[in-house]
Amino acid sequence: GIKTYAVNGEEREIYYDHIRAALDFKPQITLDDGADLVSTLHADYPDDISGVRCSMEETTTGVIRLEAMEKDGALKIPVVAVNDADTKHLFDNQYGTGQSTVDGIIRATDVLLAGKTFVIGGYGMCGRGLANRARGMGAHVVVTEVEPVSALQAVMDGFKVMSMDEAAVIGDIFCTVTGNTTVLTTQHFEKMKNGALVANSGHFNVEIDIEGLAELASKVNRNVRNYVDEYLFSDGRSIYLLGEGRLINLVAAEGHPADVMDMSFALQSLMAEYSVQNDLTPEVHSVPREIDKLVASLKLQTMGIEIDTLTDEQETYLNSWEEGT
Known part of the structure; x- marks a missing residue:
């Protein structure tokens, strides 16, 4: 039941027609890949900008473009640089x-x-x-x-x-x-x-x-x-x-395997929830460290891997400036 606008081998004009078709639904949250949707929103749908609560950006290129928009004062909505999270670029990208x-x-x-x-x-x-x-x-x-x-x-x-x-x-x-x-x-x-x-x-x-x-x-x-x-x-x-x-x-291939993309999608989903629960300002935001670590922990669980946890003594040592060598 999900409306999908995409065809294999589409030309540039059709690609942007599909982006506009998605924006015609007046979304409150968007997930973007390259910032084309956000840039089209700002260029062609200025009256709908106020209705967008946040956008999640998946790619290095997209984050670069959004940071340029922010620097120029053109960015009017909050965006999250999902790409820059460790559980995204260290795994999905690499x-x-x-x-x-x-x-x-x-x-x-x-x-x-x-x-x-x-x-x-x-x-x-x-x-x-x-x-x-x-x-x-x-x-x-x-x-x-x-x-x-x-x-x-x-x-x-x-x-x-x-x-x-x-x-x-x-x-x-x-x-x-x-x-x-x-x-x-x-x-x-x-x-x-x-x-x-x-x-x-x-x-x-x-x-x-x-x-x-x-x-x-x-x-x-x-x-x-x-x-x-x-x-x-x-x-x-x-x-x-x-x-x-x-x-x-x-x-020519099938893109990334699902078992590395799952972390990227988890980040997007969790940050979509985060953007609803928090009033974000119109700028490029980082993924909070606790969410990054949560995704890594969940991934380890799915792989059946358990890791050590810090002891009370180790926690004290790391958090105290008075502890010496």
Whole structure:
């Protein structure tokens, strides 16, 4: 009995038609994935903003957009950065995206990862998960980054780190997971080897300059395999774009396994309840630590795992400034 507005392979116009169809119901609480619903609410439904009590945001990209709205004074409703909770990004992003992205690339291409040079754009939690899973399947993993701390973590995790210009020359497989735009551009396509595979798992297809790729190509062969387009260059090279640059783990695979998504959905549900029970201000809110820990505890229970608890002596030691070494 739940009304659902979605079709497989929908175009951008239909996608926003579906968002507007949902907003026509004048919801009081929304669960968003990328902040498109919230931004559409603010842009096209200003009279309905006052009726929205709160929105839960599921993705890194969405939180970035909402924080930008808050900074500009454009955010008129409370939103919760569900993505930033530990029981979300440490698990859903890292293990979910890592596994499902590899799954999508392999389903689309049947490529053998072992021995290939796998270039990953971005080393946030999604990039870390993907890097570790690709390495586990025998790939030589290269990471590109713009944040020095993340780049340093990648180095100390044992991965090669370099600029995308350098990586473009040696990569066999490329996957962007940044949540930003134009991570792979024409200057990179011009350097790629024949047969390079290009994919995205970073929320929007803007991470790959698809228009630029099409302009460079002398011919495009659509669907040489399911979810694979071949871009032929005049010098004889081919670059294969997977899933039209959309999220390859959703396009060619089935997304994250349910037994990692359950924590994300639990957070969304509990924070929806929290937003009703508390009068939140119009800004980006964090998930309270006690709710984060509750979700982790419940997950451990479902796995049949018991952990230790602090003794009274340990509690006293941690809470007292008078206790020395």
